């Protein structure tokens with residue numbers, strides 16, 4: 547819990563490693579962003595429940611999910627400015643709002659409050675990236691390539707490159723539901739980088755790749771960053787965050803608690819996680 551830790555680092559006091567270099571122009575501006583999910587039915591502590599109107603209840607009568615609306619405040623007042631040339635790690639415990647933040651920046655979720663400005667169409671690469679499991683890898687490359695703004699001819703020209711980067715072999719022609727999770731995540735990565743996106747967002751996607759693919763994808767991310775792109779990298783692996791990022795955002799319960807130097811934020815987050823672990827094992831012992 548945030549309240550339990552002695553969190554001494556104030557985001558404003560942190561020296562920014564990326565700031566020491568000349569930063570490019572802003573690529574993403576997030577201004578007091580709030581995202582609240584509205585879930586129908588169910589009860590959950592710590593969230594707001596809205597009473598449904600008589601009309602709504604009548605409409606929903608008999609539906610298994612009918613009931614009160616539960617509001618889940620997943621992102622609460624996050625603000626930051628990202629620049630071209632930065633690789634920004636996003637860390638935080640499960641359910642802290644990392645994926646929600648990325649989805650909002652990618653334009654997949656409308657802000658409940660606040661605003662997001664982007665200088666280019668962000669490419670979101672994540673465990674939930676919208677590939678279609680019943681289609682073959684080849685068809686998914688086409689769908690993904692078109693979604694990223696290429697035309698059919700351009701996608702066809704690049705299909706073999708994407709397939710060989712993802713090391714799919716003959717699986718290229720099989721439906722994606724026959725892929726291992728590592729194969730699927732390699733394909734997602736390869737599709738997302740079919741063009742050199744100005745803003746690349748990676749949500750855990752590298753976690754399931756094997757060591758050699760991780761190396762290859764890390765090199766590709768560095769290449770994108772060097773071409774003045776902005777990379778957002780959500781990961782539970784602090785080692786990867788430290789190795790790849792020039793700046794780290796730490797989100798806890800939807801609130802941005804730190805934004806700054808990679809080592810300082812990672813150290814503080816690591817201490818926080820250790821503290822939680824010790825507290826929970828202490829509780830069990832008692």
Ligand SMILES: Nc1ncnc2c1ncn2[C@@H]1O[C@H](COP(=O)(O)OP(=O)(O)OP(=O)(O)O)[C@@H](O)[C@H]1O
Nearest residue numbers: 583585618620638639640641642643644645646647
């Ligand atoms: N589609 C959804 N509908 C309702 N609530 C959601 C939805 N997706 C996420 N949430 C809730 O929003 C909060 C933030 O979830 P989110 O997936 O953004 O966290 P995360 O930091 O990415 O977690 P993880 O590390 O587990 O991936 C959580 O409380 C989660 O239960």
Ligand SMILES: [Mg+2]
Nearest residue numbers: 644645646749
């Ligand atoms: Mg997530």
